[in-house]
Amino acid sequence: MTMTYVLLPGGWHGGWVWDEIAEGLRVHGHEAVAVTLDGLEEEPAPGSASANLDTHIDRALAALEACGPGPITLCGHSYAGFVVAGAADRSVRSIERLVFCDAFVPADGDSWWALANEQYRQRIITGAEADGRTVAPRIGADPRTRPHPVASFLQRLELGDGLDRVERRTLIYASAWEATPFRSQYERLRVDPAWEVHELPTAHNVMLEAPEDLLAILTK
Template identity: 50%
Template sequence: MATFVLVPGAWHGAWCFEPLARELRRHGHEAYPVTLTGVGGRKHLLTSSVNLDTHIDDVANLLVDEDITDAVLVGHSYGGMVMTGAADRMPERVEGLVYVDAFVPADGDSCWTLANAPVRDWYLRGVGALGYATAPLPFLDPRATPHPLASLLQSIRLRGGLDRVRRRYYVYAERWEPETPFRPTYERLLGDPAWQVRAVASTHNVMRDAPDELLKVALEAAGTD
Protein backbone atom coordinates (compact mmCIF):
# COMPACT_ATOMS: atom_id res chain seq x y z
CA MET A 1 0.00 0.00 0.00
CA ALA A 2 1.17 3.52 -0.81
CA THR A 3 0.03 6.92 0.39
CA PHE A 4 -0.78 9.39 -2.36
CA VAL A 5 -0.66 13.14 -1.80
CA LEU A 6 -2.42 14.92 -4.67
CA VAL A 7 -1.48 18.56 -5.30
CA PRO A 8 -3.68 20.68 -7.58
CA GLY A 9 -2.61 23.35 -10.00
CA ALA A 10 -3.38 27.06 -9.89
CA TRP A 11 -6.97 28.12 -9.14
CA HIS A 12 -7.98 24.56 -8.19
CA GLY A 13 -8.80 22.85 -4.92
CA ALA A 14 -8.75 19.25 -3.74
CA TRP A 15 -11.96 18.62 -5.70
CA CYS A 16 -10.04 18.27 -8.98
CA PHE A 17 -8.30 15.16 -7.63
CA GLU A 18 -11.23 13.56 -5.81
CA PRO A 19 -12.11 11.11 -8.64
CA LEU A 20 -8.52 9.86 -8.76
CA ALA A 21 -8.41 9.67 -4.96
CA ARG A 22 -11.51 7.46 -4.94
CA GLU A 23 -9.95 5.09 -7.46
CA LEU A 24 -6.68 4.91 -5.54
CA ARG A 25 -8.55 4.07 -2.34
CA ARG A 26 -10.49 1.42 -4.22
CA HIS A 27 -7.15 -0.17 -5.07
CA GLY A 28 -6.23 -0.25 -1.38
CA HIS A 29 -4.12 2.90 -1.10
CA GLU A 30 -4.40 6.00 1.06
CA ALA A 31 -5.04 9.25 -0.81
CA TYR A 32 -4.94 12.84 0.42
CA PRO A 33 -6.12 15.46 -2.10
CA VAL A 34 -4.68 18.78 -0.92
CA THR A 35 -6.32 22.19 -0.90
CA LEU A 36 -3.55 24.78 -0.82
CA THR A 37 -3.70 27.88 1.38
CA GLY A 38 -5.80 30.66 -0.12
CA VAL A 39 -7.40 28.53 -2.84
CA GLY A 40 -10.54 26.42 -3.14
CA GLY A 41 -12.07 25.57 0.22
CA ARG A 42 -9.33 27.61 1.90
CA LYS A 43 -9.95 30.75 -0.14
CA HIS A 44 -10.75 32.65 3.04
CA LEU A 45 -7.00 32.47 3.84
CA LEU A 46 -5.93 34.31 0.67
CA THR A 47 -3.67 37.26 1.50
CA SER A 48 -0.77 39.04 -0.17
CA SER A 49 1.70 36.99 1.91
CA VAL A 50 0.68 33.57 0.56
CA ASN A 51 3.46 32.35 -1.70
CA LEU A 52 5.18 29.22 -2.98
CA ASP A 53 6.82 28.58 0.38
CA THR A 54 3.38 28.65 2.00
CA HIS A 55 2.16 25.91 -0.34
CA ILE A 56 5.29 23.81 0.12
CA ASP A 57 4.65 24.08 3.86
CA ASP A 58 1.09 22.83 3.27
CA VAL A 59 2.37 19.59 1.77
CA ALA A 60 5.37 19.17 4.07
CA ASN A 61 3.19 19.67 7.14
CA LEU A 62 0.73 17.06 5.87
CA LEU A 63 3.55 14.53 5.51
CA VAL A 64 4.58 15.17 9.11
CA ASP A 65 1.11 15.46 10.65
CA GLU A 66 -0.09 12.22 9.06
CA ASP A 67 3.29 10.53 9.65
CA ILE A 68 3.55 9.64 5.97
CA THR A 69 6.81 7.89 5.06
CA ASP A 70 5.80 6.22 1.77
CA ALA A 71 4.35 9.16 -0.14
CA VAL A 72 3.75 9.24 -3.85
CA LEU A 73 3.36 12.92 -4.64
CA VAL A 74 1.17 13.71 -7.63
CA GLY A 75 1.13 17.30 -8.85
CA HIS A 76 -0.77 18.95 -11.70
CA SER A 77 0.61 22.02 -13.49
CA TYR A 78 1.62 24.54 -10.77
CA GLY A 79 1.42 21.64 -8.31
CA GLY A 80 4.71 20.40 -9.77
CA MET A 81 6.45 23.38 -8.15
CA VAL A 82 4.90 22.59 -4.79
CA MET A 83 5.63 18.87 -4.75
CA THR A 84 9.20 19.47 -5.90
CA GLY A 85 9.79 21.74 -2.94
CA ALA A 86 8.21 19.29 -0.50
CA ALA A 87 10.14 16.30 -1.86
CA ASP A 88 13.39 18.24 -1.79
CA ARG A 89 12.78 19.15 1.85
CA MET A 90 11.67 15.68 3.00
CA PRO A 91 13.01 13.05 0.57
CA GLU A 92 13.01 10.44 3.34
CA ARG A 93 9.20 10.57 3.32
CA VAL A 94 8.74 10.32 -0.46
CA GLU A 95 8.82 7.14 -2.56
CA GLY A 96 7.64 8.48 -5.90
CA LEU A 97 6.80 11.58 -7.91
CA VAL A 98 4.18 11.92 -10.65
CA TYR A 99 4.17 15.22 -12.54
CA VAL A 100 0.89 15.63 -14.42
CA ASP A 101 1.52 18.09 -17.26
CA ALA A 102 3.41 20.05 -14.66
CA PHE A 103 6.41 22.25 -14.05
CA VAL A 104 9.61 20.41 -13.03
CA PRO A 105 11.76 23.23 -11.66
CA ALA A 106 15.48 23.44 -11.02
CA ASP A 107 16.86 25.60 -8.25
CA GLY A 108 15.97 29.24 -8.93
CA ASP A 109 13.10 28.55 -11.32
CA SER A 110 9.59 29.92 -10.93
CA CYS A 111 6.33 29.37 -12.75
CA TRP A 112 6.87 32.76 -14.35
CA THR A 113 10.29 31.88 -15.76
CA LEU A 114 9.20 28.42 -16.92
CA ALA A 115 5.90 29.48 -18.50
CA ASN A 116 5.47 30.75 -22.04
CA ALA A 117 3.91 34.07 -23.01
CA PRO A 118 0.27 32.89 -23.21
CA VAL A 119 0.45 31.36 -19.74
CA ARG A 120 2.07 34.51 -18.30
CA ASP A 121 -0.87 36.43 -19.73
CA TRP A 122 -3.17 34.04 -17.86
CA TYR A 123 -1.31 34.73 -14.62
CA LEU A 124 -1.81 38.48 -14.99
CA ARG A 125 -5.49 38.22 -15.90
CA GLY A 126 -7.69 39.96 -13.35
CA VAL A 127 -4.86 40.84 -10.96
CA GLY A 128 -6.22 44.38 -10.64
CA ALA A 129 -9.23 43.20 -8.64
CA LEU A 130 -7.17 42.38 -5.55
CA GLY A 131 -3.62 43.27 -6.53
CA TYR A 132 -2.18 40.04 -5.18
CA ALA A 133 -4.19 37.27 -6.84
CA THR A 134 -4.81 36.07 -10.36
CA ALA A 135 -8.42 35.49 -11.36
CA PRO A 136 -9.54 32.05 -12.56
CA LEU A 137 -9.79 31.69 -16.29
CA PRO A 138 -13.32 31.84 -17.71
CA PHE A 139 -13.21 28.29 -19.11
CA LEU A 140 -12.24 26.67 -15.80
CA ASP A 141 -14.61 24.75 -13.52
CA PRO A 142 -16.99 27.08 -11.64
CA ARG A 143 -15.34 25.97 -8.39
CA ALA A 144 -12.03 27.58 -9.39
CA THR A 145 -10.98 30.52 -7.21
CA PRO A 146 -8.37 33.31 -7.39
CA HIS A 147 -4.81 32.11 -6.92
CA PRO A 148 -2.06 33.96 -5.00
CA LEU A 149 0.15 35.72 -7.53
CA ALA A 150 3.26 35.54 -5.32
CA SER A 151 3.25 31.75 -5.55
CA LEU A 152 3.62 31.97 -9.33
CA LEU A 153 6.41 34.56 -9.22
CA GLN A 154 8.54 33.24 -6.37
CA SER A 155 11.71 31.31 -7.27
CA ILE A 156 12.08 27.87 -5.72
CA ARG A 157 15.14 27.05 -3.63
CA LEU A 158 16.27 23.43 -3.75
CA ARG A 159 18.97 21.59 -1.81
CA GLY A 160 19.35 18.42 -3.87
CA GLY A 161 17.03 16.17 -1.90
CA LEU A 162 15.01 15.37 -5.00
CA ASP A 163 17.85 13.17 -6.26
CA ARG A 164 17.08 10.70 -3.48
CA VAL A 165 13.55 9.94 -4.73
CA ARG A 166 13.60 6.61 -6.55
CA ARG A 167 10.61 6.73 -8.89
CA ARG A 168 9.86 9.73 -11.09
CA TYR A 169 7.14 9.93 -13.73
CA TYR A 170 6.04 12.62 -16.14
CA VAL A 171 2.61 12.63 -17.81
CA TYR A 172 2.49 14.89 -20.85
CA ALA A 173 -0.80 16.12 -22.32
CA GLU A 174 -0.61 16.09 -26.11
CA ARG A 175 -3.73 18.19 -26.77
CA TRP A 176 -2.94 21.48 -25.07
CA GLU A 177 -3.94 24.17 -27.56
CA PRO A 178 -2.53 26.30 -28.98
CA GLU A 179 0.97 26.12 -27.42
CA THR A 180 1.85 24.07 -24.37
CA PRO A 181 4.53 25.42 -22.01
CA PHE A 182 5.47 21.85 -21.09
CA ARG A 183 6.89 20.58 -24.38
CA PRO A 184 10.49 21.56 -23.46
CA THR A 185 10.17 19.64 -20.18
CA TYR A 186 8.68 16.63 -21.95
CA GLU A 187 11.41 16.54 -24.56
CA ARG A 188 14.16 16.96 -21.95
CA LEU A 189 12.88 14.18 -19.72
CA LEU A 190 12.37 11.77 -22.62
CA GLY A 191 16.12 11.40 -22.80
CA ASP A 192 16.71 11.11 -19.07
CA PRO A 193 16.98 7.50 -17.83
CA ALA A 194 15.97 8.58 -14.33
CA TRP A 195 12.44 9.34 -15.57
CA GLN A 196 9.49 7.38 -16.91
CA VAL A 197 7.64 9.58 -19.42
CA ARG A 198 4.12 9.01 -20.73
CA ALA A 199 2.28 11.02 -23.38
CA VAL A 200 -1.52 10.90 -23.23
CA ALA A 201 -4.17 12.07 -25.70
CA SER A 202 -5.59 14.69 -23.36
CA THR A 203 -6.02 18.39 -22.84
CA HIS A 204 -4.21 19.96 -19.88
CA ASN A 205 -6.99 18.71 -17.61
CA VAL A 206 -5.61 15.18 -17.52
CA MET A 207 -7.60 14.26 -14.40
CA ARG A 208 -10.84 14.83 -16.31
CA ASP A 209 -9.88 13.76 -19.83
CA ALA A 210 -7.53 10.80 -19.27
CA PRO A 211 -8.45 9.38 -15.85
CA ASP A 212 -7.70 5.75 -16.72
CA GLU A 213 -4.25 6.54 -18.07
CA LEU A 214 -3.46 8.71 -15.05
CA LEU A 215 -4.58 6.01 -12.64
CA LYS A 216 -2.35 3.49 -14.40
CA VAL A 217 0.70 5.74 -14.07
CA ALA A 218 -0.06 6.49 -10.43
CA LEU A 219 -0.31 2.78 -9.59
CA GLU A 220 2.92 2.11 -11.45
CA ALA A 221 4.64 4.87 -9.46
CA ALA A 222 3.49 3.12 -6.29
CA GLY A 223 4.96 -0.14 -7.52
CA THR A 224 1.55 -1.84 -7.62
CA ASP A 225 0.48 -1.66 -11.28
Protein backbone atom coordinates in the same frame (compact mmCIF):
# COMPACT_ATOMS: atom_id res chain seq x y z
CA MET B 1 1.76 -2.96 -0.67
CA THR B 2 -0.40 -0.03 0.37
CA MET B 3 0.85 3.32 -0.91
CA THR B 4 -0.19 6.73 0.37
CA TYR B 5 -0.75 9.24 -2.43
CA VAL B 6 -0.54 12.95 -1.62
CA LEU B 7 -2.20 14.83 -4.48
CA LEU B 8 -1.63 18.54 -5.11
CA PRO B 9 -3.76 20.66 -7.47
CA GLY B 10 -2.56 23.20 -10.00
CA GLY B 11 -3.46 26.86 -10.22
CA TRP B 12 -6.96 28.03 -9.28
CA HIS B 13 -8.06 24.52 -8.25
CA GLY B 14 -8.58 22.86 -4.89
CA GLY B 15 -8.18 19.28 -3.74
CA TRP B 16 -11.63 18.56 -5.21
CA VAL B 17 -10.07 18.27 -8.68
CA TRP B 18 -8.56 14.94 -7.51
CA ASP B 19 -11.83 13.46 -6.17
CA GLU B 20 -12.23 10.78 -8.84
CA ILE B 21 -8.57 9.81 -8.77
CA ALA B 22 -8.50 9.66 -4.97
CA GLU B 23 -11.55 7.40 -4.94
CA GLY B 24 -9.98 5.16 -7.59
CA LEU B 25 -6.79 4.86 -5.57
CA ARG B 26 -8.79 3.84 -2.51
CA VAL B 27 -10.61 1.21 -4.55
CA HIS B 28 -7.17 -0.16 -5.44
CA GLY B 29 -6.42 -0.47 -1.72
CA HIS B 30 -4.29 2.66 -1.28
CA GLU B 31 -4.57 5.78 0.84
CA ALA B 32 -5.15 9.12 -0.88
CA VAL B 33 -4.91 12.66 0.49
CA ALA B 34 -5.97 15.54 -1.78
CA VAL B 35 -4.55 18.84 -0.56
CA THR B 36 -6.07 22.28 -1.07
CA LEU B 37 -3.33 24.91 -1.07
CA ASP B 38 -3.59 28.18 0.85
CA GLY B 39 -5.86 30.72 -0.80
CA LEU B 40 -7.69 28.11 -2.86
CA GLU B 41 -10.11 26.99 -0.16
CA GLU B 42 -13.87 27.31 -0.65
CA GLU B 43 -13.73 30.12 1.92
CA PRO B 44 -10.13 31.41 1.91
CA ALA B 45 -8.77 32.43 5.30
CA PRO B 46 -7.98 36.10 5.97
CA GLY B 47 -4.56 36.96 4.57
CA SER B 48 -4.38 33.89 2.32
CA ALA B 49 -4.25 36.11 -0.78
CA SER B 50 -0.64 36.82 0.16
CA ALA B 51 0.31 33.12 0.16
CA ASN B 52 3.46 32.37 -1.81
CA LEU B 53 5.33 29.30 -3.01
CA ASP B 54 6.87 28.68 0.42
CA THR B 55 3.40 28.83 1.98
CA HIS B 56 2.20 26.15 -0.42
CA ILE B 57 5.28 24.00 0.15
CA ASP B 58 4.65 24.21 3.90
CA ARG B 59 1.08 23.03 3.32
CA ALA B 60 2.37 20.03 1.37
CA LEU B 61 4.94 19.27 4.06
CA ALA B 62 2.19 19.25 6.69
CA ALA B 63 0.24 16.75 4.61
CA LEU B 64 3.32 14.53 4.26
CA GLU B 65 4.01 14.65 7.99
CA ALA B 66 0.42 13.61 8.71
CA CYS B 67 0.70 10.46 6.57
CA GLY B 68 0.89 7.13 8.30
CA PRO B 69 3.86 4.77 8.02
CA GLY B 70 4.61 3.25 4.66
CA PRO B 71 5.63 4.42 1.20
CA ILE B 72 4.46 7.78 -0.16
CA THR B 73 3.87 9.00 -3.70
CA LEU B 74 3.76 12.79 -4.06
CA CYS B 75 1.89 13.94 -7.16
CA GLY B 76 1.36 17.49 -8.42
CA HIS B 77 -0.49 18.95 -11.38
CA SER B 78 0.67 21.97 -13.41
CA TYR B 79 1.84 24.78 -11.07
CA ALA B 80 2.08 22.23 -8.26
CA GLY B 81 5.19 20.78 -9.88
CA PHE B 82 6.96 23.58 -8.01
CA VAL B 83 5.27 22.54 -4.76
CA VAL B 84 6.10 18.87 -5.30
CA ALA B 85 9.76 19.64 -5.94
CA GLY B 86 10.07 21.97 -2.96
CA ALA B 87 8.28 19.60 -0.58
CA ALA B 88 10.34 16.58 -1.68
CA ASP B 89 13.52 18.59 -1.23
CA ARG B 90 12.64 19.71 2.30
CA SER B 91 10.67 16.76 3.68
CA VAL B 92 12.00 14.66 6.53
CA ARG B 93 9.69 11.87 5.36
CA SER B 94 11.00 9.43 2.81
CA ILE B 95 9.19 9.78 -0.54
CA GLU B 96 9.22 6.77 -2.83
CA ARG B 97 7.93 8.41 -6.00
CA LEU B 98 7.35 11.87 -7.45
CA VAL B 99 4.75 12.31 -10.17
CA PHE B 100 4.62 15.49 -12.24
CA CYS B 101 1.18 15.35 -13.87
CA ASP B 102 1.45 17.70 -16.85
CA ALA B 103 3.42 19.85 -14.45
CA PHE B 104 6.51 22.02 -14.36
CA VAL B 105 9.71 20.21 -13.35
CA PRO B 106 11.71 23.11 -11.91
CA ALA B 107 15.38 23.50 -11.06
CA ASP B 108 16.88 25.60 -8.30
CA GLY B 109 16.12 29.28 -8.92
CA ASP B 110 13.22 28.70 -11.32
CA SER B 111 9.86 30.40 -10.94
CA TRP B 112 6.51 29.65 -12.53
CA TRP B 113 6.73 33.04 -14.23
CA ALA B 114 10.09 32.20 -15.80
CA LEU B 115 9.04 28.78 -17.10
CA ALA B 116 5.53 29.66 -18.29
CA ASN B 117 4.93 30.74 -21.87
CA GLU B 118 3.86 34.23 -22.92
CA GLN B 119 0.19 33.27 -23.13
CA TYR B 120 0.13 32.28 -19.47
CA ARG B 121 2.17 35.25 -18.33
CA GLN B 122 -0.38 37.51 -20.01
CA ARG B 123 -3.15 35.62 -18.25
CA ILE B 124 -1.52 36.45 -14.91
CA ILE B 125 -1.22 40.14 -15.78
CA THR B 126 -4.82 40.39 -16.94
CA GLY B 127 -6.24 38.25 -14.14
CA ALA B 128 -4.50 40.25 -11.41
CA GLU B 129 -5.90 43.62 -12.49
CA ALA B 130 -8.72 43.53 -9.93
CA ASP B 131 -6.67 43.54 -6.72
CA GLY B 132 -3.02 43.01 -7.70
CA ARG B 133 -2.70 40.14 -5.20
CA THR B 134 -4.67 37.31 -6.80
CA VAL B 135 -5.32 36.07 -10.34
CA ALA B 136 -8.97 35.52 -11.16
CA PRO B 137 -10.02 32.18 -12.68
CA ARG B 138 -10.75 32.23 -16.38
CA ILE B 139 -14.31 32.98 -17.45
CA GLY B 140 -16.33 29.78 -17.75
CA ALA B 141 -14.10 27.76 -15.42
CA ASP B 142 -15.49 25.33 -12.86
CA PRO B 143 -17.37 27.43 -10.26
CA ARG B 144 -15.27 25.84 -7.52
CA THR B 145 -12.08 27.48 -8.83
CA ARG B 146 -10.73 30.37 -6.80
CA PRO B 147 -8.46 33.39 -7.38
CA HIS B 148 -4.86 32.21 -7.14
CA PRO B 149 -2.26 34.12 -5.08
CA VAL B 150 0.03 36.04 -7.45
CA ALA B 151 3.09 35.70 -5.22
CA SER B 152 3.19 31.92 -5.67
CA PHE B 153 3.60 32.36 -9.44
CA LEU B 154 6.43 34.86 -9.04
CA GLN B 155 8.58 33.44 -6.24
CA ARG B 156 11.75 31.59 -7.20
CA LEU B 157 12.12 28.06 -5.88
CA GLU B 158 15.11 27.29 -3.68
CA LEU B 159 16.27 23.68 -3.90
CA GLY B 160 19.04 21.81 -2.15
CA ASP B 161 19.98 18.20 -2.84
CA GLY B 162 16.92 16.63 -1.23
CA LEU B 163 15.42 15.56 -4.55
CA ASP B 164 18.34 13.19 -5.02
CA ARG B 165 16.82 11.01 -2.28
CA VAL B 166 13.81 10.19 -4.47
CA GLU B 167 14.69 7.34 -6.79
CA ARG B 168 11.51 7.15 -8.88
CA ARG B 169 10.37 10.17 -10.88
CA THR B 170 7.48 10.15 -13.33
CA LEU B 171 6.41 12.76 -15.88
CA ILE B 172 2.98 12.65 -17.49
CA TYR B 173 2.76 14.82 -20.58
CA ALA B 174 -0.65 15.83 -21.96
CA SER B 175 -0.13 16.39 -25.67
CA ALA B 176 -3.57 17.49 -26.89
CA TRP B 177 -3.63 21.18 -25.99
CA GLU B 178 -2.03 23.84 -28.12
CA ALA B 179 -1.04 26.21 -25.32
CA THR B 180 1.11 23.69 -23.48
CA PRO B 181 4.35 25.12 -22.06
CA PHE B 182 5.67 21.60 -21.44
CA ARG B 183 6.71 20.40 -24.90
CA SER B 184 10.44 21.13 -24.57
CA GLN B 185 10.46 19.70 -21.04
CA TYR B 186 8.89 16.49 -22.36
CA GLU B 187 11.40 16.20 -25.19
CA ARG B 188 14.27 16.61 -22.73
CA LEU B 189 13.07 14.19 -20.05
CA ARG B 190 11.80 11.41 -22.27
CA VAL B 191 15.39 10.55 -23.21
CA ASP B 192 16.66 10.89 -19.64
CA PRO B 193 17.11 7.39 -18.11
CA ALA B 194 16.38 8.79 -14.64
CA TRP B 195 12.79 9.51 -15.67
CA GLU B 196 9.71 7.44 -16.44
CA VAL B 197 7.78 9.44 -19.04
CA HIS B 198 4.23 8.91 -20.32
CA GLU B 199 2.37 10.81 -23.03
CA LEU B 200 -1.42 10.99 -22.93
CA PRO B 201 -3.45 12.51 -25.79
CA THR B 202 -5.55 14.75 -23.54
CA ALA B 203 -5.86 18.41 -22.66
CA HIS B 204 -4.28 19.84 -19.53
CA ASN B 205 -6.62 18.58 -16.78
CA VAL B 206 -5.56 14.96 -17.12
CA MET B 207 -7.30 13.81 -13.95
CA LEU B 208 -10.65 14.94 -15.35
CA GLU B 209 -10.17 13.94 -18.99
CA ALA B 210 -8.39 10.60 -18.66
CA PRO B 211 -8.88 9.34 -15.08
CA GLU B 212 -8.53 5.65 -15.95
CA ASP B 213 -5.29 6.20 -17.85
CA LEU B 214 -3.93 8.32 -15.02
CA LEU B 215 -4.91 5.74 -12.42
CA ALA B 216 -3.14 3.03 -14.40
CA ILE B 217 0.08 5.07 -14.39
CA LEU B 218 -0.17 5.97 -10.71
CA THR B 219 -0.77 2.38 -9.60
CA LYS B 220 1.78 0.79 -11.94
